[in-house]
Amino acid sequence: MGVARRLHRDHGFDLAIHITYGVFRHPSFLGYLGIPFIFGPLGGGEDAPLALKRSIRGREKLKELLRSLLNKTALFDPFLWAAYAKSKLILTKTEDTRQALPWPFRRRAIVYPEIGIDAPAGIQARARQPGEPLRVLFAGRLLGWKGAHLAIRAVAQAIAQGVSVEFTLLGKGPFESELRKVAVAAGIHDRIRWVSQVPQQELFALYRTMHCFLFPSLHDSSGNVVLEAQAFGLPVICLDIGGPVTLVTSETAIVVSTQNQNEERVVQGLADAVRGFAGDEQGRMAMSRAALEHVRGAMSWEKRAYGVFALLGQVTHGD
Known part of the structure; x- marks a missing residue:
């Protein structure tokens, strides 16, 4: 946080974005810089239904149960609540993660997948030949x-x-x-x-x-x-x-x-x-x-980037 303060003092940023490790359980302190703060893209709130967790065998099942427990206990972290409270906008990768946020902050969260792709040129739909598996x-x-x-x-x-x-x-x-x-x-x-x-x-x-x-x-x-x-x-x-x-x-x-x-x-x-x-x-x-x-179209990196720029503009201009 000290580094962020020094950089802000030297450069006078208009906006702070905490680009996370993709896990909603980790708090951020960039909201204390005194400028608009965007938290995300956040993920990790996704969870399998219990009926499907049971289908996993061995140690992998234990990992799943521990992960679910961590997700629940994270919601009692006061630093995480403070980070959400300081944010003007929360970006989540999925609706599951938006719903996993503490309820007071879900309204300021928008689902916006953070990935895109530049499709290779020349690819066309390939027909399956008669008799081909x-x-x-x-x-x-x-x-x-x-x-x-x-x-x-x-x-x-x-x-x-x-x-x-x-x-x-x-x-x-x-x-x-x-x-x-x-x-x-x-x-x-x-x-x-x-x-x-x-x-x-x-x-x-x-x-x-x-x-x-x-x-x-x-x-x-x-x-x-x-x-x-x-x-x-x-x-x-x-x-x-x-x-x-x-x-x-x-x-x-x-x-x-x-x-x-x-x-x-x-x-x-x-x-x-x-x-x-x-x-x-x-x-x-x-x-x-x-x-x-x-x-x-919708998932090209260009479209994904312009979509983020539009969201940033809403935050910085108060729209």
Whole structure:
């Protein structure tokens, strides 16, 4: 805070923005500079329904329970309340985090995802050829809350229902051993293409070979891979919780409801989405084209930056 005061004394700033680590639990003291203060973008308030937490096995489940406890106890931090009280505007990555804020401060919070993407040139929607299996991709860290275990079970159900699927699971992490057990129990371990972490350009090349992106994350604050997948023309299957749902539209994704749903129904919803893409190529292609339009328009870095500038102008000019 001392450094901020010295800089403000030397330069006379008009506005202070605390660009956080993405976690709403960490307070800021920039509101005490005596100039308009924006807090955010904040994340971390996303939380999986208990029914889906139970689907996580081993130590990863314990991590989830501890994280939920930390989120609750953070709301008793007086420094955090002071930071919220000093802010003219709070930016949150998701509606979940906005709702996780202490209730007196939710009205001054705006949901504004902090990420964007510059879509590569020349990408077009790629048609699935007759007889070609539906190529489904999951990419992400192999952690319990990333939902890869739900993706595996959903693909297994789709295959059992006669859908021709090639499933690629890309990533590495501490939950991999549990995921392999899930795949063995579901009877599809040898039918999954297991790919460890790869350089970004190899991932981009892989996107080009796929037909859809399956990402049932339980509480991502953002979801860069969701934007990347759409930038390569892949329609998305995700859950209605966390960051991914803020990065898609009804034209670019099938969003599976978790509201009042148990684990089995969520998995069935994901499997139905996979089957839907496999059985309706015209609809899948329409979503592919919409995904490209979405990221090239609303989610481009230029549009995201100008959107932030507009919010800053409202704060500095008192609009």
